[in-house]
Amino acid sequence: MPAVAARSRRTAESGRAMRFHFLLTNHFRYGCFRIEDICVPIATGLGELGHIVTYGFDDDVPPWPAVNLLVENFNNPAVVDQMARLKAGPQRYCFGVVGHEDIADAAIFDNPSFPDRRRNLERALTLADFGWTIVPCEYGALAGGERMRFLEFGYARSLRHNASLPRDIDVLFYGELGGRRLPLFNALVGRGLKVEASFGLLPAFFVQDLIDRAKIVADIGRADGLRFLTPTRICAALHRGATVMSEQIDRGPLAKLYRYAAPVTIDDFVETAVAVAQSGRAPEIGQKARELFAVETSMAASLLRAMTLPLFAELAAA
Amino acid sequence: MHFHFQLANHYYGGLSQIEDIVTPVVWGLRALGHRVTMGILPQLPNWPSVVLLLEYFAYEPAINSFLAWRSDTSLPRSCVGLICTEDLDDALVMNNPEHPGRRENLLRAFPYCDFVWPIVPSGYDAYVNAERLAFLDYGYIDALRLEGWPTAQRDIDVLFYGSINERRRAVMEGLTARGLNVAATRGALPSYIARNLMGRAKLVLDMKRADPVIYTSPSRICAALQQGATVVSELFDTSRLRFLYDYTEACEFGDIVERCVDLARSPDVVERGLAARERFSRGT
Numbered sequence: 001m002p003a004v005a006a007r008s009r010r011t012a013e014s015g016r017a018m019r020f021h022f023l024l025t026n027h028f029r030y031g032c033f034r035i036e037d038i039c040v041p042i043a044t045g046l047g048e049l050g051h052i053v054t055y056g057f058d059d060d061v062p063p064w065p066a067v068n069l070l071v072e073n074f075n076n077p078a079v080v081d082q083m084a085r086l087k088a089g090p091q092r093y094c095f096g097v098v099g100h101e102d103i104a105d106a107a108i109f110d111n112p113s114f115p116d117r118r119r120n121l122e123r124a125l126t127l128a129d130f131g132w133t134i135v136p137c138e139y140g141a142l143a144g145g146e147r148m149r150f151l152e153f154g155y156a157r158s159l160r161h162n163a164s165l166p167r168d169i170d171v172l173f174y175g176e177l178g179g180r181r182l183p184l185f186n187a188l189v190g191r192g193l194k195v196e197a198s199f200g201l202l203p204a205f206f207v208q209d210l211i212d213r214a215k216i217v218a219d220i221g222r223a224d225g226l227r228f229l230t231p232t233r234i235c236a237a238l239h240r241g242a243t244v245m246s247e248q249i250d251r252g253p254l255a256k257l258y259r260y261a262a263p264v265t266i267d268d269f270v271e272t273a274v275a276v277a278q279s280g281r282a283p284e285i286g287q288k289a290r291e292l293f294a295v296e297t298s299m300a301a302s303l304l305r306a307m308t309l310p311l312f313a314e315l316a317a318a
Numbered sequence: 319m320h321f322h323f324q325l326a327n328h329y330y331g332g333l334s335q336i337e338d339i340v341t342p343v344v345w346g347l348r349a350l351g352h353r354v355t356m357g358i359l360p361q362l363p364n365w366p367s368v369v370l371l372l373e374y375f376a377y378e379p380a381i382n383s384f385l386a387w388r389s390d391t392s393l394p395r396s397c398v399g400l401i402c403t404e405d406l407d408d409a410l411v412m413n414n415p416e417h418p419g420r421r422e423n424l425l426r427a428f429p430y431c432d433f434v435w436p437i438v439p440s441g442y443d444a445y446v447n448a449e450r451l452a453f454l455d456y457g458y459i460d461a462l463r464l465e466g467w468p469t470a471q472r473d474i475d476v477l478f479y480g481s482i483n484e485r486r487r488a489v490m491e492g493l494t495a496r497g498l499n500v501a502a503t504r505g506a507l508p509s510y511i512a513r514n515l516m517g518r519a520k521l522v523l524d525m526k527r528a529d530p531v532i533y534t535s536p537s538r539i540c541a542a543l544q545q546g547a548t549v550v551s552e553l554f555d556t557s558r559l560r561f562l563y564d565y566t567e568a569c570e571f572g573d574i575v576e577r578c579v580d581l582a583r584s585p586d587v588v589e590r591g592l593a594a595r596e597r598f599s600r601g602t
Binding site for chain 1: 471515
């Protein structure tokens, strides 16, 4: 959070600073807590590039040349309807959609609790000027998907945090426990480890404290058969110097993040976690992984790669 | 010492609204060299660790489990401190049908606490012995210091810090009618958004939520001051919390709109907040 405010100072010095405005009406109110891991690294990377990042809701939609960023989950169509109205009006607006889920994941896009999520995403893509997806799935097959770019999450120096707290939690489950992670949680407790969970809804001040106290952050898939790892989870832990233990489920471009995590399978996770937690080496492993992550990745560089559409040249010149 | 915040009674939605209360205590204790942890799982540390609770026992299971734990003589010794953030006599909070039993359950909890730290000087001394009661004044903490935006980029004239209700909406409309750009944190925004809004604002407006309220919000004022915001506070508190007005542009309810208009147009509006933060850091 301090980084977001502090970075903005530099934008005054840049004549080509753009304004990116997260329009988060569709996530108000508690959903905003769940997308912090998505928004903040993007905001931080944009800030490091000298751009201005703001947040707003409802009618707070700045016109061109501001870029309105909408984070996907449009089960409620209101914000997509708003996009359509504004796009049809006399004033020019620019919209970008940030995708963060696998569009082939039926648990997300064919979920009866969110019956209109996929349909409204498809509508939003046809209206949007561009899109960024943090999971490299098949947006190209959708109308408007040709304007989507893969946004690789990486290191941002402003998010680096050197924890000063004693690492007194052996394993932290980052996310909801659910039926797949809960047995692992219980097994670790049964082995005498101190285990905590972020439960998916704890606010950042709380989760960040838990990460800073954790020897190991467990990155275990929420369900069998997932194709993609969760870049937000791995990156959040790496920035705080925690040792990440990742279930090896991803064979695509995101698998590069496994370089900064200890590999595990669902079957050997408990034994590996016990061994690492009791070895006393977890802090060292986490620090080394973060340094490698910092050298080999860059959130700002990733954003530049995701801004290769002609639209961004036009925005920069506006 | 080890202090452990047990926050399960605020899980889930409530946790999003207590950051301004919890983090100054956490980082204040850490600045004193203590170890502070937070959790929602039921395992609690024994004496000599201190379990800190933040008052909110609106629901029976929360108070019942607390009383059962503290009454169980077979358990090892424990130590509990209770932080109280509300005016005991504020009917909007303590007799609110959405939070049934809040006041009654708080009174039930008092005898089971080793100490109580109120952050508003309500009548806690009527229920808690003096040797177990200590007022907790909020003040400056270096670890929570944040920077706002350069003056030229402050595109929000007035930011309402808190939820918008009828009382605050009247002021909001008055400000908008005077041509100011007004925004609100709406009471439940995560800090990455609230801090961004505050960083963009020339003024942060601190108003009480209802006429009968008699205590200002130290957590709100301190959160804004930590970010160097120029705070316009509604002037109404005559208690010991009144010292916080020294760091704000305090004025009566009826003068808020004019005060904000004048300040928002003043060339030194941002510098006033930065100067107030320096005074706050030296004086608290």
